[in-house]
Amino acid sequence: MVTLTIDGRKVQAEEGATILEVAEDNNIYIPTLCSNEAVKPYGACRLCLVEVTRGKRERLVASCLYEVEEGLVVKTNSERVASNRRMLMELLLARCPNNKKIQDLAHRLGVDGTSFELEDKQCILCALCVRTCAEVVGVSAISLVGRGTGRAMATPFYEPSDVCIGCGSCAYVCPTGAISFEDVGDTRYIKWPKNGMEFKLKKCKTCGRYWAPEKQLDYIIKKVNLAPDAFDNCPDCRD
Numbered sequence: 354m355v356t357l358t359i360d361g362r363k364v365q366a367e368e369g370a371t372i373l374e375v376a377e378d379n380n381i382y383i384p385t386l387c388s389n390e391a392v393k394p395y396g397a398c399r400l401c402l403v404e405v406t407r408g409k410r411e412r413l414v415a416s417c418l419y420e421v422e423e424g425l426v427v428k429t430n431s432e433r434v435a436s437n438r439r440m441l442m443e444l445l446l447a448r449c450p451n452n453k454k455i456q457d458l459a460h461r462l463g464v465d466g467t468s469f470e471l472e473d474k475q476c477i478l479c480a481l482c483v484r485t486c487a488e489v490v491g492v493s494a495i496s497l498v499g500r501g502t503g504r505a506m507a508t509p510f511y512e513p514s515d516v517c518i519g520c521g522s523c524a525y526v527c528p529t530g531a532i533s534f535e536d537v538g539d540t541r542y543i544k545w546p547k548n549g550m551e552f553k554l555k556k557c558k559t560c561g562r563y564w565a566p567e568k569q570l571d572y573i574i575k576k577v578n579l580a581p582d583a584f585d586n587c588p589d590c591r592d
């Protein structure tokens with residue numbers, strides 16, 4: 354265990370934990386959009402920056418990437434942190450001026466406008482969807498492609514992906530709601546910012562409800578070696 358100070362409070366933490374994890378465990382708020390405990394930290398949104406002091410050296414670091422150390426002093430909301438965070442938030446607000454989640458977070462951080470040129474995007478390129486698809490689902494169907502202003506999250510060449518199973522995990526984790534999915538009749542529609550795909554849903558043998566993408570169920574059957582009829586019934590109709 355190590356002892357560190359966050360915003361004047363002495364806290365203990367496991368070695369190897371990040372500042373963000375320790376702050377969350379101690380109910381100390383640090384804003385973030387791109388972190389999720391299910392995947393490795395990535396440091397994309399930078400909103401979680403904090404000021405750390407070791408000896409005489411003070412610097413700004415991304416708290417999702419920085420591991421705690423004995424004697425570390427952390428300020429989560431110093432004037433230096435707050436002004437840098439407001440500038441980052443202004444950039445995000447300029448990129449996604451019509452996104453409610455970005456607007457709400459900006460407001461919470463005291464940012465109600467932006468001096469940067471406005472775009473009209475929904476995706477902040479945090480790659481949380483990409484990392485979830487690769488690290489949690491295990492298929493790597495999507496990635497960040499292109500450069501500069503053309504950078505986007507998409508399937509390879511914007512074509513339908515052979516490996517996407519239609520699970521919707523990318524939509525669940527998206528912090529801005531830029532990805533969505535909808536089940537209509539026997540079809541699931543996944544919409545990413547630049548393209549989308551359709552998946553046939555499996556019909557429950559007992560109640561007749563369409564309940565999950567066939568491709569996702571086949572994937573699970575193969576991955577954990579279940580009987581081919583393991584998902585013939587929906588969860589409600591299983592014994």
Ligand code: SF4
Nearest residue numbers: 486517518520521523
């Ligand atoms: S729906 Fe496709 S892209 Fe999204 S997480 Fe599932 S497998 Fe990956």
